[in-house]
Amino acid sequence: MAMSLLEIIQLVGYSAGAALHLWIGKLLLTKRRRTVERILLCLTVAIGLWHASNLFLTLYGSLGLARWYASLRMAETIAVVTITLAYSLLLHIHLHLWANARQRPLTRFERVRVYLSYIPLLFLTIAIPPIWTEPYAPMLERLSHLVLPFALWAAYVLALVAVTDLLIARNVAEANEKSLMRTLAISFIFVAILMLAAYAFNLGGGTIWAGYLRIAANLGSLLPTSLLAYHIYRYRYLELIIERSLFVAVFAIIVLIGYLYGVRLFGDWLTSRYGLREGVIEPLLIIALVLTAVPLHYRLRRWVHELFVRETEIYRNLLGEAGTQRWSWERLPQFLDLAARKMEEALRLERVQFIIPRVSDHELERDWEERLLQRIEAQEMIENDSLLAEHGWTLARALRWESELLGVMLVKASEFTSDVYAALEVVARQIAIVVRDCRLVEENLKLERELAEGERLAALGQMAATIAHEIKNPLSAIKSIVQVMREDERLQVDYKRDLDMIIGETDRLSRSLAQLLGFARKPSAEERSRSDALVQNLIALFRAEAQRRGVNLELRADAACELDAQRTIALRDSLSNLISNALQATPAGMSVRVELFIEDETLCCRVSDEGHGVPAHLRERIWEPFFTTRQRGTGLGLAIVRKRMEEIGGAARYLAERERGACFELRLPLRDRTSARSL
Structure with missing residues (x-):
């Protein structure tokens, strides 16, 4: 039955x-x-x-x-x-x-x-x-x-x-x-x-x-x-993840239903209606089913491809690319270009582009991209917007990892179906994962470099301290002996110029040793100070040397904030080195300008001179310890500046936009914004 x-x-x-x-x-x-x-x-x-x-x-x-x-x-x-x-x-x-x-x-x-x-x-x-x-x-x-x-x-x-x-x-x-x-x-x-x-x-x-x-x-x-x-x-x-084999099994079940009921029911109907011989119709219908299986399978495969596979192949391919290669931050644009091409082909989009701010958080090249990032911070997608239309785009979708905005995906297309919207959402999530991984790799590499640099500087500091202590005592003895010799009137008459030169060189070596020890030592606790008072005291200390060199030393202090002991030491050491370098680099009759102001909740101090400036090919190396362009310099001044500022969470940088001379800027984020004010 x-x-x-x-x-x-x-x-x-x-x-x-x-x-x-x-x-x-x-x-x-x-x-x-x-x-x-x-x-x-x-x-x-x-x-x-x-x-x-x-x-x-x-x-x-x-x-x-x-x-x-x-x-x-x-x-x-x-x-x-x-x-x-x-x-x-x-x-x-x-x-x-x-x-x-x-x-x-x-x-x-x-x-x-x-x-x-x-x-x-x-x-x-x-x-x-x-x-x-x-x-x-x-x-x-x-x-x-x-x-x-x-x-x-x-x-x-x-x-x-x-x-x-x-x-x-x-x-x-x-x-x-x-x-x-x-x-x-x-x-x-x-x-x-x-x-x-x-x-x-x-x-x-x-x-x-x-x-x-x-x-x-x-x-x-x-x-x-x-x-x-x-x-x-x-x-x-x-x-x-469900493998495609599960859907193949569903197709086999459909064929089973067609065989168990459809073919037999149709064969029984033909036999009863037209009196055909039993047992012949069923094999003929099975043969017909086999002959039509190939085109039926082709059409069904196309339908399944449209329904299930077309969009999923995109992120499967992207996951394959992301998994088979180790993408770094430098190679991230290559991956994004590949992802854009695949999306354009698979989803029939006119154009796709990704905007990813750099890890260093520098300003974007185009102002409208920065405005777009600010607007999409509070939403997932922007469509048919005047800002997008102005630059030839139709849709912008946020690239997020958890709650962090990593970038924006821009799409241009004549229309979007619900399937394309869903595919864009999935792909955006996968792209965000790749961007996050690249950022983590970049941050880890940066941390490793900083640790290696810190170890190198620690070793240099230890070596500098050892050398300074070994030289300091003999140098003090030499200076003491020469000072005693200057008290002898007979020697004073015959060797005055030589004795003065020895004392001058010992003083110069003492200053160099002080720089070596300053590079090696950690800041000690001192009294708190105000930023404007600190800068004014430094200007007063360097005023005599500026007059001796014939250089005008100018000050514009437009801000005041309280500095703790560590920040006082660091800012004083950094400014002292910058002002000293500026005075040495400025010809007589020119000026050195020191400016103190608050910008974007950051205390800024600029030291600018009217010397020859720093050549472009040396602007990265000037921060290295013992690198100098002066014949008698130690090469530690700017290294001390950067080291001190980083110790207190600040930064030191060279501003290259000046046409004449050099300009260095110290930036220190404010901890207590209520005590800071402009003057």
């Missing part, structure tokens, strides 16, 4: 339900990091076991086996337990999804609702004993008095989670998650209607349609689960 259509639907439906749910459960088994994932794992396993137990009951009845009552009772017990547990888990997971959408943990009331959602499990104490104690009968006959309450409970749960999904869709920002929640809500409402029609109102009772309606209600869980599987495959929802 041939299987009926109802039996085929049961067989295929329960098989697909068991396979799909248990397969998703297998994927979730490798995750289990978050509470939502763990609850979803329990839910998919419960529904999968429910489908598997119904599949066993269907096969048992279709094969006409002897009554193995123990196996039947066990399958029915599993079916009752898992379907009861499934609706409680459905409520449980939606409470967590709602809390996650609001970006907060469960409230106390929601935690109470979690426990209340499992109260229906108590009714298992009423439902399970009759399965094992009473004479065997189909499950729905023995538990007929519980069918209506359960149908009402199931419809209530489905309606409640549907409303929850709609509310979640209003709170989430991502387009694909918003679409998922809305379609899930519609599917839950549809399944609730089927449950009420089949089990509460018993529509079609006494007819064959009642059986189809109940099977549709039983297989209703396939609808939301299929939607979930679709989003997992296409958008990597919950960071899961």
Whole structure:
């Protein structure tokens, strides 16, 4: 006796339900990091076991086996337990999804609702004993008095989670998650209607349609689960990946349905209608199915490609490129160009470009890009905007990692479908991950360089301190002896010029030794000071030397702020070196200017001269210890400046925009903005 259509639907439906749910459960088994994932794992396993137990009951009845009552009772017990547990888990997971959408943990009331959602499990104490104690009968006959309450409970749960999904869709920002929640809500409402029609109102009772309606209600869980599987495959929802082989299996099930019922039913109809010979029509139809399988497979593959694969191939290729090569910050533009070309080809876009600010946070080359970054900080996407249209773009999408804005993706296209919007969202997330990884690599390399430079400077400082201490005592002895010799009148007459030269050179060497010791030592604690008073005192100290060299020393102090001991020492050492260098580099009759002001909540001090300036090819090397362009210099002045400023969280830089002379700037972020003021 041939299987009926109802039996085929049961067989295929329960098989697909068991396979799909248990397969998703297998994927979730490798995750289990978050509470939502763990609850979803329990839910998919419960529904999968429910489908598997119904599949066993269907096969048992279709094969006409002897009554193995123990196996039947066990399958029915599993079916009752898992379907009861499934609706409680459905409520449980939606409470967590709602809390996650609001970006907060469960409230106390929601935690109470979690426990209340499992109260229906108590009714298992009423439902399970009759399965094992009473004479065997189909499950729905023995538990007929519980069918209506359960149908009402199931419809209530489905309606409640549907409303929850709609509310979640209003709170989430991502387009694909918003679409998922809305379609899930519609599917839950549809399944609730089927449950009420089949089990509460018993529509079609006494007819064959009642059986189809109940099977549709039983297989209703396939609808939301299929939607979930679709989003997992296409958008990597919950960071899961479903292989294409699963969809190949679905295609095989479709062919199986066509063979088991379609071909046989059509063959029987031809035989009865036209009196054709039995046993001949079915092989002919199978041959026709085989002949049409190739073009059918080609068309189906194109359809699946459009539905599932086209957009996912983009980020799969991008992930492959990102994974097979180690992209650095310098090579990031190459990767972004590759990503833009792939997106243009796959999504049929006119043009794609990425704007990624540099790690050093320097100003963007074009002012409109900076304005665009500021505007997109508070939103995910900008479309049909005057700023974009002015520069030839249609859409801008933020590249974010968690809450940090890493850049912007610009797209030009004549129109956007919902699939393209979803693909752009997924690709933007993948690009943001690559940019973040490149930044982490760059920051790690920068930190390693700073550590290596710090170790080198520490070694140089130790060496400088050792040398300075070894030379200082003999130098002091030489100077003392020469000073005693100058008191001798006979020597003073014959060797005055030589003795003065020795004392002058010993003084110069003492200053060099002081610089060496200054480079090696750490700042000591001193009294606090005000920035304007500190600069005025330094100007007073250097005034005599400026007059001796014939250089005008000018001061403009337009700001005052309190400096702690460490900052006082660092700023005084740095300014002393800069003013000393400026006086040595400035010809007589020219000027050295010192300026103190506040800019962007930063204390700034500039020292500018009217000398020859610094050649462009030496501007990076001037900060290196022991690098000097003067014949008798130590090369430690600017190294001390940068070292001292970095120790207090500041910075020293050379300003190259001047036409004549050199200009150095010290920048120190203000800690207490209330005490800082402009004068």
